[in-house]
Amino acid sequence: MTTTSTNSSVSVTTQEHRRSLVVPGLAAAVAAALAATLVAAICRGAGVDFATPDGEDPIPLVAFPMFTLTFSIIGLVVAVGIRRWSKRPASTFLRTALSLTAISLVPPLLIDVDRTSSLCLVMVHLVVAAIVIPTLTRSLTRSAVKG
Numbered sequence: 501m502t503t504t505s506t507n508s509s510v511s512v513t514t515q516e517h518r519r520s521l522v523v524p525g526l527a528a529a530v531a532a533a534l535a536a537t538l539v540a541a542i543c544r545g546a547g548v549d550f551a552t553p554d555g556e557d558p559i560p561l562v563a564f565p566m567f568t569l570t571f572s573i574i575g576l577v578v579a580v581g582i583r584r585w586s587k588r589p590a591s592t593f594l595r596t597a598l599s600l601t602a603i604s605l606v607p608p609l610l611i612d613v614d615r616t617s618s619l620c621l622v623m624v625h626l627v628v629a630a631i632v633i634p635t636l637t638r639s640l641t642r643s644a645v646k647g
Contacts, residue, residue, distance in 0.1 A: 521579060521639045528635035529572035532628040533565035539627050540564040543620035550617045564624065572632050575600075579636045583643060590640040594633065601629040 540561055544550070551558035579593050586592040608621035 520643045521583060521636070522576065524635050524639045525572075525576035525579065525632075528632045529569055529576065532572055532631040533568040535627050535631055536564045536568040536624045537561060539624050540620070543616075543623070548616045548620045550613065550620070552612050554612065568624075568628050572628070575632055575636065579640060583640055589643070590637050593640050594637045597629070597633045597636070601625065601633070604629075 549558050582593045583589040604625050608618045
């Protein structure tokens, strides 16, 4: 019976450990998706059309939360992996996330859209990063202190 109790407590601890990163990470992803949509809507309201000069359809507003959620969840998966295999998960994640954010700023500057669209897309990337990265980094710091 003692063995079962120990396994139960290990299982609960593992679930709590997992939850300490996943719950805040998902909350940050949702908040970032809302913020990205808001920034894109403000840009669009200010006259930014997010359309390419060759006449293709503009980037639809629904694409902003969709891509934000998708890539934020990918970032969460990266954070889970880093927490599992890194000796210093918070600093490793922070360096990785900042590097990936810097890389993500390049395509908006290279795609064939007007300058204001490019700048708004960069702003959306930075707003999302400002929400997701600190949340996951803090969660990784807390889980390293507990575990």
